[in-house]
Amino acid sequence: MNISHGIFLFCAALIAGAINSVAGGGSFVSFPALLFVGIPPVNANATNTVALWPGQPASVWAYRHEFRSLSRRVLVPLTLTGVVGGLLGAYVLLITPPATFLKLVPWLLLIATLIFMMSGRITRWVRQRAEQGEHHEFSTGRGIFLQMFIAFYLGYFGAGAGILILAMLALLGMDHIHTMNALKAWLTTVSNGVAMILFVVTPHVVYWHQAILMVIGAMLGGYFGAYFARKTKPEHVRAIVIAIGFILSAYFFAKQIWS
Numbered sequence: 038m039n040i041s042h043g044i045f046l047f048c049a050a051l052i053a054g055a056i057n058s059v060a061g062g063g064s065f066v067s068f069p070a071l072l073f074v075g076i077p078p079v080n081a082n083a084t085n086t087v088a089l090w091p092g093q094p095a096s097v098w099a100y101r102h103e104f105r106s107l108s109r110r111v112l113v114p115l116t117l118t119g120v121v122g123g124l125l126g127a128y129v130l131l132i133t134p135p136a137t138f139l140k141l142v143p144w145l146l147l148i149a150t151l152i153f154m155m156s157g158r159i160t161r162w163v164r165q166r167a168e169q170g171e172h173h174e175f176s177t178g179r180g181i182f183l184q185m186f187i188a189f190y191l192g193y194f195g196a197g198a199g200i201l202i203l204a205m206l207a208l209l210g211m212d213h214i215h216t217m218n219a220l221k222a223w224l225t226t227v228s229n230g231v232a233m234i235l236f237v238v239t240p241h242v243v244y245w246h247q248a249i250l251m252v253i254g255a256m257l258g259g260y261f262g263a264y265f266a267r268k269t270k271p272e273h274v275r276a277i278v279i280a281i282g283f284i285l286s287a288y289f290f291a292k293q294i295w296s
Contacts, residue, residue, distance in 0.1 A: 038247055043250055046247055050070075050258065052258060053066045054260075057258075067088060074247075077135050079131065079138050084251075085251075086233050088248045089229075090233050096226070100223075111220075115180060116227055119228045123230070126188065126193035127192040127193070130192065147282075149282065150279055152197035152201060155204070157275060179209055180209050184202075187228075192228055195228075198228075203221050206221070
């Protein structure tokens with residue numbers, strides 16, 4: 038890693054950490070940055086997971102009081118499913134040929150961008166339903182089934198998975214936005230965490246110099262991003278992230294066509 042690449046990755050992680058603290062979607066910046074400096078796609082995805090994961094437990098801690106309203110009947114099965122799905126997704130990523138994953142990159146970025154576009158509408162829908170005083174019984178059985186697929190996606194790629202969890206919780210009956218955000222933070226942290234462990238223990242997968250540098254950048258970005266979040270509308274940040282997602286998707290599609 039030369040100095041210019043190090044500065045570039047540090048700045049990308051700084052921006053990604055700030056974006057995650059305001060609206061989410063930091064992987065739209067940090068993952069392509071790793072590809073741009075020449076890291077193979079599978080390694081880039083694994084390194085990105087390691088680089089951004091330390092900021093996720095902080096979100097869980099911020100929602101710690103909300104877990105009191107979650108029953109073990111809901112929390113334990115979804116957590117176990119998150120562990121299994123995250124491990125399976127990470128394992129499939131590791132056995133995916135780099136050339137195949139590179140062909141999937143523009144599709145994954147495009148799908149994640151489209152998912153991210155739904156975040157505002159889903160959040161507003163959940164808030165409106167809560168304000169209307171509706172109450173539903175959460176369907177844990179169907180939740181386990183859907184969570185397995187989402188956790189697999191989290192372990193394999195992950196960008197935009199948080200809004201999928203939020204949508205799943207809303208569709209299956211959960212109606213308190215703060216409790217839902219707490220559970221979303223926990224499940225993404227768990228699935229990404231077990232994927233990260235598999236990446237760490239597998240030799241020659243994580244690019245450690247880049248990962249450590251980006252961990253520092255992401256943590257600084259998250260800290261200052263939280264400070265400026267009070268002065269910034271999440272909608273504006275979300276619009277920027279969506280634009281970045283579409284631009285990068287188009288770039289990688291064009292690169293495949295012309296290569």
